[in-house]
Amino acid sequence: MRYLRVGPPGHERPVLSAGGTLFDLSGVTPDIDAAFLASGGFRGDPADLPPAFVDSSRIGAPIARPGAVLGIGQNYAAHVTESGGTPPAEPIVFYKAPNTVIGPEDDVLLPPGSARTDWEAELGIVIGRTARYLDSPEQALEHIAGYVVSNDISERDYQLQRSGGQWSKGKSCETFNPLGPWLVTPDELTFPLRLRSWVNNEPRQDSSTADMIFDVAFLIWHLSHFTVLEPGDLINTGTPEGVALSGRFPYLKAGDVVEIEIAGLGRQRSVVKG
Known part of the structure; x- marks a missing residue:
């Protein structure tokens, strides 16, 4: 899996890349954060996710602010x-x-x-x-x-x-x-x-x-x-x-x-x- 976060600072959206296609993870998790990573990340079928549109969006750090x-x-x-x-x-x-x-x-x-x-x-x-x-x-x-x-x-x-x-x-x-x-x-x-x-x-x-x-x-x-x-x-x-x-x-x-x-x-x- 490949994860990406897009959007302005503090308001990034989580995105999944699978098979060369970008999918919106917002309906699964609010962020690529500690809770999401501890759960093992995305485990479903990417085809069930809506597409993500990131062409003109800022790319944020791929994880939310780390604890350390x-x-x-x-x-x-x-x-x-x-x-x-x-x-x-x-x-x-x-x-x-x-x-x-x-x-x-x-x-x-x-x-x-x-x-x-x-x-x-x-x-x-x-x-x-x-x-x-x-x-x-x-x-x-x-x-x-x-x-x-x-x-x-x-x-x-x-x-x-x-x-x-x-x-x-x-x-x-x-x-x-x-x-x-x-x-x-x-x-x-x-x-x-x-x-x-x-x-x-x-x-x-x-x-x-x-x-x-x-x-x-x-x-x-x-x-x-x-x-x-x-x-x-x-x-x-x-x-x-x-x-x-x-x-x-x-x-x-x-x-x-x-x-x-x-x-x-x-x-x-x-x-x-x-």
């Missing part, structure tokens, strides 16, 4: 190298404000005075079942509602120089998590997945989830021993090499266009505004 957004740092081997670090012994975890989540075509706003705002193409995991103290990484896979394209926008001065010892300051400015366009259920994907990003049509990142240090199943299992993961929660699983922090590319400025694509999950496009 967790980020994983330095989870791609090549990115660790370009950042001048060493591979972590266990996942580096930080929290990101849930109100950073915006649609895949919404504008990204630079914080006032920002000089080091960076893009980060990431595979996002959306939780579908409550996960606490899971027994194994294999069990963790049963708790996934689906996957999304996520851009973990980061202000590096806030993250590293003004951090106070943790990263959330550099991750939580408004609009710092474009998400979507689709929430795609696990049965529609085959790993590894290719991740790519562009700034002003110039290639930046081009990698694969095969370069992840800690894979999806391990991350969910690991996190479940430190916090309860609930339906609708979002986990950003880390970014590959090719970000501005590497020193190879300039940081974002007003007018830049950031595009991110993950195989099977779609492509997003954000305009940077000052």
Whole structure:
């Protein structure tokens, strides 16, 4: 299944894609939210749903505002190298404000005075079942509602120089998590997945989830021993090499266009505004 949300902020309508046709889910659920995901999503015949018309509508994030957004740092081997670090012994975890989540075509706003705002193409995991103290990484896979394209926008001065010892300051400015366009259920994907990003049509990142240090199943299992993961929660699983922090590319400025694509999950496009 593929889920989409369309409409103005705060008034998005849920949409299902099946067989290349878009269907309106409004009669089934008010939103792609925790209750809908916990129930297992849509289980009926899509042909029984009315058609959805989205051509001229804004595309929202494919899930309603999550209860929690967790980020994983330095989870791609090549990115660790370009950042001048060493591979972590266990996942580096930080929290990101849930109100950073915006649609895949919404504008990204630079914080006032920002000089080091960076893009980060990431595979996002959306939780579908409550996960606490899971027994194994294999069990963790049963708790996934689906996957999304996520851009973990980061202000590096806030993250590293003004951090106070943790990263959330550099991750939580408004609009710092474009998400979507689709929430795609696990049965529609085959790993590894290719991740790519562009700034002003110039290639930046081009990698694969095969370069992840800690894979999806391990991350969910690991996190479940430190916090309860609930339906609708979002986990950003880390970014590959090719970000501005590497020193190879300039940081974002007003007018830049950031595009991110993950195989099977779609492509997003954000305009940077000052």
